[in-house]
Amino acid sequence: MTVQVIENLWIPLADGVRLAARLWLPETAEATPVPAVLEYIPYRKRDGTRGRDEPMHGFFAAQNYAAIRVDMRGSGESDGLLDDEYLLQEQDDALEVIAWLAAQPWCNGAVGMMGKSWGGFNALQVAARRPPALKAIITVCSTDDRFADDIHYMGGCLLNDNLWWGAIMLAYQARPADPAIVGDDWRAQWLARLDHLPFWPALWMRHQSRDAYWRHGSVNEDFAAIECPVLAIGGWADAYTNAVPRLLEGLRCPRQGIIGPWAHIYPQDGVPGPSIDFLGEATRWWDTWLKGQDTGVMREPMLRAFVEDHRAPQTTLPFSAGRFVAERVWPSEGIAEQVWHLAPGRLASAPQSAGTLSVRSPLSTGTAGGEWMGTGVPGEMPADQRYDDGLSLCFDTPPLDTALDILGFPVVELALSADRPRAQIAVRLCDVSPDGASLRVSYAVLNLSHRDGSTDPAPLVPGETVRIRVPLKVCGHRFPAGHKIRLAISTAYWPLVWPAPDAATLMFSLAGSRFSLPVRPIDAAETPVAFAPGRSGPATPGTRLRDGRMARGVSFDHIAGKTTFTTIGEGGLFGEGVVCWDDIGTALSHDLTRRLTIVDGDPFSAEATIEQSYTMLRDDWAIRIDTSLVMTGDAENFRLTGTLKAYEGDTLAATRSWSETIPRVHV
Known part of the structure; x- marks a missing residue:
């Protein structure tokens, strides 16, 4: 099917804000309206997720869906300011977006919502708001409990990834809208965004227990609020997988789960492998709930999960041996508790x-x-x-x-x-x-x-x-x-x-x-589980300009008794390398170095530092964002400092600095 790609369109909201969107539209949709599939995240559809969006949303459009990637308020080319993650405003805007989609002449009124990580979170949260046009969702690598299973806390302990992710959000949200989309006003909009920029890690560290801040957006507060069908996806190498069995147990709407060996990646690109035909599985889900076709989806087991084989410990794992198994319902009727008792x-x-x-x-x-x-x-x-x-x-x-x-x-x-x-x-x-x-x-x-x-x-x-x-x-x-x-x-x-x-x-x-x-039981009668290998639509045209590098290591200073853990990503946050997106002529590079040090026996010696630089380059446009963050603590307080410098070419356009002391409350 011929697919038309609309690089940018504006979705107007009631308060005058415009959200920027990229649309993949079947050529026949104007004459024969189709369902819409929405992904709604703050990671810049213009360039930030371009390499991932094209082969995925282009695939859905080729299956006769209008696939749309919307930048949230205050991100990418969208108007407004972004104050935090998962705000009520974010949900309210999504309700307007869904209603707008359903009313378009190329849409038949049925909308699905999907996403990974942030987009998986808000798919669940928006489903709990029950917009009439939202007929089904797919949530990937997400959570039902924002305090128990997100990047900020685990078991009531402060995750060091809170600082890592907060630093990345500083760089991400310091990026300007593209002048090719928003015009000459881009610089004023950029400076306003920089002036408003939250100190992200401190936002989350001010809430050290499961208070109203975290209960908001945690759909396990009221599973019954979600009535549309839910397909939940996770992977053993990801951090969010606990939510999949909890959703299957807690929800009462039509629901299914798939857990593979994968990390925080859509399963068609899943690493560790084997990847699966996630886009084909998603299309069957959409065909069932958005087109009313009998695809046999709900005759599938409620949970299909990968049981991994033993392997020698290795820090790099391209592929995991094992097999997919099926559970008709979850909690499973066939899984039994085996108890061991602690002895010396x-x-x-x-x-x-x-x-x-x-x-x-x-x-x-x-x-x-x-x-x-x-x-x-x-x-x-x-x-x-x-x-x-x-x-x-x-x-x-x-x-x-x-x-x-x-x-x-x-x-x-x-x-x-x-x-x-x-x-x-x-x-x-x-x-x-x-x-x-x-x-x-x-x-x-x-x-x-x-x-x-x-x-x-x-x-x-x-x-x-x-x-x-x-x-x-x-x-x-x-x-x-x-x-x-x-x-x-x-x-x-x-x-x-x-x-x-x-x-x-x-x-x-x-x-x-x-x-x-x-x-x-190993000898249980098995329902065969087979997935086709991963496939995607045509790749985004791009030219690799420079290879990246990823490094991780631990060093021990046996005189000072200090342990230092270092991670380095060059050319890309995860060492992906520097790529220029050919059709927009824009190259992106992201370097980050994180060091975590501690002296055995002295909890107040702990220190985390993160240095990063993010660049956006085009023949007529050059942007660089440099940030530096440091975190320490004592018996009573955490201390966070940070600086951000934003450059247009070689000219310093803006600088921000933060210094916060946050009381420790049972952490």
């Missing part, structure tokens, strides 16, 4: 009647943990866990007599006390091969002030025994015969989370402490 050095089949064990890990424990959110690039996966296992309290099963499959949430329940009021715990599930190599299968961290939930956290009473229950990240894995299952417990997980202000020792009572696994 081992996981035992019988509960222990007495005994205690203690652990206080070096603050640098966790350097083998890999990135919180995989993006499918070299070096990001967890390394051999023996680095961290040696600094942790470990419990092993005997070698398994037969292979064992798990699918779901492992759970650890512990009776513990601490010698300090503020403490953290990290728990890891590992697959230990006969040669001793330790592969991380799942993990969790918990700020023990949040042991009874994150709405009203409270410090521990030193010496008082408490019981905690910690679900680990959802996972699908096969432990081979002859391997051991290991539970590893530490009191730190750097550089994933900021350390607790007290370096505490934890004491565990073995009586009543247990670890349960969601075991899926």
